[in-house]
Amino acid sequence: MRKDLGVKPWLYPMPVLIVAAYDEAGVPNAMNAAWGGIYTDDMVAVCLSEEHKTTKNILAVKAFTVSMATRGLVAACDYVGMVSGNDVPDKVAKAGFSVRRSAFVNAPVIEELPMALECELLSYDAETCAMVGRIVNVSVDERVLGEDGRIDVDLLQPIVYDPCRRDYRAVGEKAGKAYGEGRRLMQD
Template identity: 40%
Template sequence: MTKQSIGPRTLLYPHPVLIIGTYGTDGRPDAMVAAWGGICSSRPPAVAVSVQKARQTYENLIERREFTISIPSVDYVKEADYFGIASGRDADKFAATGLTPVKGDRVNAPYVGEFPVALECRLLETVEIGVHTQFIGEILDVKVDESVLGEDGKPDIGKIRPFAYDSMRQEYYEFGGMLAKAFSAGKELKR
C-alpha cells in the first residue's frame, strides 16, 4: 500500500475527550477540554494531560497541584466543546452549561457531576514540551456512575458512550460496538 506524507501533525486516532477540572485561585470551579492526554503509568496509576501556558487551567494546575478528569458521554458533546472554546478568565463555564461541579473526595478539585466517569488526580510531575506543559497526575480514585456499570461491576464503555476528537478535521466521533477481545484475538497468530 502506498502512503502519502502529510508532514508532522498532532495526529493520533482516537484522541480522547477529557475534561480537566480545577479550582481557580479565587476558589471558583473551572473546566477545560483536552484531547492531548491519556494513561501514562499503571503503577502508580497515572494520567498525563498537556495544557498550553496561556490557559487558565495551566495557572490553576500550577497553583493547586490537584485536578480531576471527567469523561463526558455523547449526550454532552455541546457542553464539552464549550469547555474548550470559552475561557475560565471570562466565563463561569459550569453556570453557562448548567452542569454541576462536584468537589472531589480525594482532591481539592471539581469534577463534572453529570459525566459518567471522573478521575481524581494529584500532580506528580510536569514536563515542558514546546508550547505545552504535560501534567502527570497520580490517579487517587476513579468514580463511575452506577448506571454505566456492567453486570460484572466494571465500567461498560457501551453505557459510558465516550467520544473522540479528530484533530485533523476538528470533529467529534462516537464509537461503535466491541470489535474483539484484547489479549485473545491475536492468539491464533501466536506460534
C-alpha cells in the same frame, strides 16, 4: 500507495478529556483537552499550555480531575474548550455542569460526566506543556456500570476527537477481544 503528510498531531482515537480544577477561591473551571491519556499504572498525562485558566488553577491548588466527554454532552464539552475561564469565570455553570468536591483531592467532580480520574499534580513542564498527575481515585456513576461492576463503554458513551477533520466521533461497536484475537496466530 502511501502519501507523506509531514509532522501532524494526529493519532486515532484521541480521547476528549474534560480537565477541571478549582482556583484558590474555590471557583471551578474546566477545559476540553484532546492531548492526553494514561502515562503509567497510576498516572495520567495531559498537554495543557500555561495560559489556560485551568492550568493556572492546577498549578495553584495542585489537584485536578479528568473526565471522559460523553455523547449526550457534546455541546457542553465543546463549549468548555471554546471559551476561556480567563474571560468567562462561570463557564462551568454556563455549560450546564454542576460540581461536587472530590473526597480525595481538592478538585471538582463534574456530576454530569459519569467517570472522573481524581488526581494530584506531580509535575508540569511549561516548555512542553506536559502535566502529569497521580490518579488518587476513579469515581464513576453507577448508571454506567455493567452487571460485572465494571465500566461498560456502551453505557458510558465516550466520544473521541478526529484532529484531521475536527469532528467528535462516538466510540463504535466491539471489534474483538483483547488478548484473545491474536491467539489463533500463536498456534503452530
